Amino acid sequence: MIISRLNGGLGNQLFQYAMGRRTAHVTRHPLKLDIEKFKDCDLRAYRLNHFNIDAKIATREDKLSLQILRRKSPIALLHVILDKFRPIHRQRIIHETTFRFQPKLLKIAGPTYLDGDWQSPRYFEDIDTIIRNEIILKTPLGEKDNVVEKEILTVPDSVSVHVRRGDLVSNPRTNHMHGTIELDYYRETLLKMVKKLRNPIFFLFSDEPSWAIEHLPTEKLDIRPVDHNGPDKDYADLHLMSQCRHHVLANSTFSWWAAWLAKNPEKIVLYPKNWFRAGHHDPIDIFPNSWHSIG
Numbered sequence: 001m002i003i004s005r006l007n008g009g010l011g012n013q014l015f016q017y018a019m020g021r022r023t024a025h026v027t028r029h030p031l032k033l034d035i036e037k038f039k040d041c042d043l044r045a046y047r048l049n050h051f052n053i054d055a056k057i058a059t060r061e062d063k064l065s066l067q068i069l070r071r072k073s074p075i076a077l078l079h080v081i082l083d084k085f086r087p088i089h090r091q092r093i094i095h096e097t098t099f100r101f102q103p104k105l106l107k108i109a110g111p112t113y114l115d116g117d118w119q120s121p122r123y124f125e126d127i128d129t130i131i132r133n134e135i136i137l138k139t140p141l142g143e144k145d146n147v148v149e150k151e152i153l154t155v156p157d158s159v160s161v162h163v164r165r166g167d168l169v170s171n172p173r174t175n176h177m178h179g180t181i182e183l184d185y186y187r188e189t190l191l192k193m194v195k196k197l198r199n200p201i202f203f204l205f206s207d208e209p210s211w212a213i214e215h216l217p218t219e220k221l222d223i224r225p226v227d228h229n230g231p232d233k234d235y236a237d238l239h240l241m242s243q244c245r246h247h248v249l250a251n252s253t254f255s256w257w258a259a260w261l262a263k264n265p266e267k268i269v270l271y272p273k274n275w276f277r278a279g280h281h282d283p284i285d286i287f288p289n290s291w292h293s294i295g
């Protein structure tokens with residue numbers, strides 16, 4: 001059995017699922033998801049139930065079988081001691097120790113509990129078709145979503161623009177790690193899209209749409225806010241963003257996944273160079289080579 005611990009927002013959960021799914025696929029073990037983190041969390045909720053994923057929720061018995069809940073038992077303590085001498089890919093419980101891609105983790109062979117963010121497509125690039133086919137909505141879109149989707153698919157040069165505010169502004173710990181993206185980044189990226197595309201139509205997505213509409217440089221640009229979905233329908237916004245042909249990302253795994261899932265083989269994807277504040281993690285392994293950093 002492979003158990004992947006989930007935490008964070010939808011973008012983080014998708015990375016954690018993809019890592020677990022790839023590990024389960026190559027080891028031929030069933031995948032279970034540990035969603036215990038969300039039981040006492042007011043800010044985040046389990047969101048993968050809206051997608052066609054291939055995993056079940058880990059039960060208490062499942063975690064007991066991997067000694068997750070028996071950390072003080074003799075057998076569990078023995079595994080803890082043995083793990084200190086095993087290479088990381090042979091450990092029973094694997095905690096992510098670096099933000100960089102770790103190739104050894106592609107060699108996991110047995111029952112494992114995965115505890116980390118795993119934010120690199122290199123962890124699942126050999127099953128990317130499987131991942132794309134599973135991260136498909138099974139929850140029906142609303143009427144307004146259907147109207148927006150039709151509009152996105154009709155225009156030849158649709159561009160999703162994601163402005164992340166929310167916890168980046170309100171949560172000091174999150175802000176300390178990620179920071180907020182300057183408006184100059186959006187001015188530069190929108191201008192680049194105007195130069196590269198014949199007639200770009202910008203579809204604006206944000207957790208604070210009123211702020212984004214007020215502050216984004218909109219002069220002479222066709223910017224169409226998509227602001228009818230709240231945080232409980234982030235899955236719908238992710239789907240709509242992925243239907244756009246090109247993408248302007250925030251420093252957010254949410255918009256990363258929207259761009260990655262987009263099917264246009266000639267898509268232009270622009271992302272902020274300062275994905276984290278200086279000194280917090282090296283994001284070099286996050287982005288496909290065809291994407292372009294700005295800033």
